[in-house]
Amino acid sequence: MKENPTRSLPGLPFLLGVLVVAVLAVWLFMKGTGAPDGAPDAVLLITAVLIGIVAFFSLIGLYTVQPNQAAVLSLFGKYVGTVKDNGLRWNNPFYSKKKVSQRVRNFESGKLKVNELDGSPIEIAAVIVWQVVDSAEAVYNVDDYESFVHIQSESALRTMATSYPYDQHEDGQLALRSHAAEVSKHLLDELQDRLADAGVQVLDARISHLAYAPEIAQAMLQRQQANAVVAARTRIVFGAVSMVEMALDELQKKGVVQLDEERKAQMVSNLLVVLCSERGSQPIVNAGTLY
Numbered sequence: 001m002k003e004n005p006t007r008s009l010p011g012l013p014f015l016l017g018v019l020v021v022a023v024l025a026v027w028l029f030m031k032g033t034g035a036p037d038g039a040p041d042a043v044l045l046i047t048a049v050l051i052g053i054v055a056f057f058s059l060i061g062l063y064t065v066q067p068n069q070a071a072v073l074s075l076f077g078k079y080v081g082t083v084k085d086n087g088l089r090w091n092n093p094f095y096s097k098k099k100v101s102q103r104v105r106n107f108e109s110g111k112l113k114v115n116e117l118d119g120s121p122i123e124i125a126a127v128i129v130w131q132v133v134d135s136a137e138a139v140y141n142v143d144d145y146e147s148f149v150h151i152q153s154e155s156a157l158r159t160m161a162t163s164y165p166y167d168q169h170e171d172g173q174l175a176l177r178s179h180a181a182e183v184s185k186h187l188l189d190e191l192q193d194r195l196a197d198a199g200v201q202v203l204d205a206r207i208s209h210l211a212y213a214p215e216i217a218q219a220m221l222q223r224q225q226a227n228a229v230v231a232a233r234t235r236i237v238f239g240a241v242s243m244v245e246m247a248l249d250e251l252q253k254k255g256v257v258q259l260d261e262e263r264k265a266q267m268v269s270n271l272l273v274v275l276c277s278e279r280g281s282q283p284i285v286n287a288g289t290l291y
Helices: 011-033 042-061 135-140 145-161 180-198 214-254 261-276
Strands: 062-065 069-075 078-083 087-090 096-101 105-108 112-115 121-132 200-212
Touching: 011 042, 011 062, 011 087, 042 062, 062 069, 069 135, 078 135, 096 135, 105 145, 112 145, 121 145, 121 180, 135 180, 145 180, 145 200, 180 200, 214 261
Parallel strands: none
Antiparallel strands: 062 087, 069 078, 069 096, 105 121, 112 121, 121 200
16 A cells, blocks of 8 residues: 555635535525515525535535645545645545644653663663654554554564663673664664554654663662773773883893892882772882892
8 A cells, every 4th residue: 555646626716616606505595485476486495405415515525734744535445545735625525534644753662671682671761753654554554553653663672672782791792871873773773664564754763761670770880880990900900010011121121220030029019019009008118238
């Protein structure tokens, strides 16, 4: 089922014509009831009534189409076409008319509790921006296209959330928290595949809420803090080892002092303690010899 544009007549001139015909019907009715001999003219009365019925029935064919709105016409269950001309329009009175908004809309899904790729429960929500681009598919391919969009959006969000971990644990790994652009693109593609049959185009899809579930939030916070501490300590140790190595190389290159392996080990130990300690170290001055 694809959208098929169809023609419609301007409604305002037709409305004026119907009013003229209605005035004519009233005039004929009054003339038929006011015959000179006092007897009503049956022919004029019947003609006036028939003209009035036709004029009134013709008004049923009038309808309005707002900007960015489409009117889907059908005749006894058969799709006739879609009218997108704005303003007051007229078509066959026997046509049934279903109006579909083609304006850009958005909605925010509720907070869904799902398990991410690693199995941890998280809360996630998204904002979906969408638009009807094929009114015939929206009306005839699904029962209620608005409800269809909402349900399928939540289903796509659940599917997407289970495909990624919450945090990045390996280099190059996509995660919900650190790769918002890639995750949003995945969600948009997933939604477009699901909603294409309903004549809906997804313009944008972005995560609006992302957090661990309350029952594990505190534990995951401690885990994140521990990872941060380990990463910081790793960087400090790497820098300290590099500085100790540079100090020993400079001392050996310039021949300032000759140290045996035992003294080198002691010097390395002292320097690492000084560089890696969280607090300021208290130096001890040796006034004697090295031994």
